[in-house]
Amino acid sequence: MMPAMLDIRFIRDQENLVRERLAARGRGDEVVIGQLLARDQERRRLLQECETLKSQRNAVSKQVGALKSKGQDASALMAEMKQVGDKIAALDLQVAELENQNLPALLTIPNLPHATVPTGKDAADNPEVRRWGTAPKFDFKPQPHWDLGEKLGILDFSRATKIAASGFILYKGMGARLERGLINWLLDLHTREHGYTEVFPPFLINRASMIGTGQLPKFEEDMYRLRDDELYLAPTAEVPVSNIHRDEIFRADELPRYYCAYTPCFRREAGAAGKDTRGMIRVHQFDKVELIKFCHPDTSYDELEKMVANAERVLQLLGLHYRVVLLCTGDMGFSSAKTYDIEVWASGQDKYLEVSSCSNCEDFQARRANIRFKDADGKNRHVHMLNGSGTALARLFVALLETYQQPDGSVKLPDILAPYLGGQTHIQAR
């Protein structure tokens, strides 16, 4: 049986808590609990009956073997067991059917929000946790990145549409160089200074991995899927990297494990039509450097704070104004128990843009992906898994252009990026 995200035993033992925490998300996920538990109870009853019969069959079959080896007749026992075998087959079928009926519900129930997550309806209820720097002041009217980028000849939206479709980006010249430089800088930062191990995973993902991290089966329509193979384009490096250790058991001393990875991210953005249509705020393909942690359950909330700090450091080093918000119960992602978003200031649009989302999924993904560790008394327990953007590139690119734009429409980038841009930090029209 496929491991479910919430342990059915936990739901059984903590029914009220589960109902209450699901209700806090405000999506009505708790309504399936009653039926889930009823089926589970029936399943266990049938299972017990079935296993008793199997036990009987095992014993009698052994007798048959013994009789036959002595050359005695065993046909009566064999006929009797034939009957028992039919009953067992029928019961096996019923048990499997009940499991199959419960599986979709188990796989589509979201994670329970942590007790420290504020209850709320949507993004408007997300409390701001802190703010770093201040929004830059201009003595001219700052332009949005789509104007800056086109005029500088570093972004080309219409030709990207010609090549692919709307919602794709063509970077050119210093634009392409900046994108590549940022990827390298971010990987260097997190590996050299924050202790992460760099990995470069496949960009095509199989179904089992997509289920492991929670993208499937519920969000199939958000994913790009290949027609001829059961493979999906990675929506985030979280998927391939988290699945590195699927079906594995860590020794306790192997935790925590930190990984970071660059991948392009492919998202259909189904249902987002008409939102953020200008520029590169919401696109079907963007680059991202992702941070992933596997850790002991006791330390996962400390690890979450550290991960957020690692992502914030990116913006601090680039001198970009940002704020950190704590997502409320109604705004959190499917797999997460607690999420911080980091939003960078985009001067040209006079608003904050989400560039990072750092989540503690606790054991939700570990349960689905069957990732465990052996604890001090030799028991296997599920690890806690965290993921966070460190950071998304497209919106970081946007914030850099809009924050560091000059009156003449050129852009002066922070010096820290110079080594990654061949020493050239001033992007001018040419």
Next chain:
RNA sequence: GGAGAGGUGGCUGAGUGGUCUAAAGCGGCGGUUUGCUAAACCGCUGUACGGGUGAAAACCUGUACCGAGGGUUCGAAUCCCUCCCUCUCCGCCA
């Protein structure tokens, strides 16, 4: 893409229809011996899902698991079918 070989516990590896309750070895854990270490010797050994006892730690018990899924049989690691993966060689290719 073609041909061949294979997939068994943490690892190596035996096992071709009936004490397989999976041999043996390695590793690991515990113990004995011992100035210490090593060696030797003895014992133990996986996962999942149920049921029972207990305040609990635990203990007792059943079932399933030999790549995955079906089938045959009273009984399957073993026989049959489908699929997946690995290795070797060939072809093709950045």
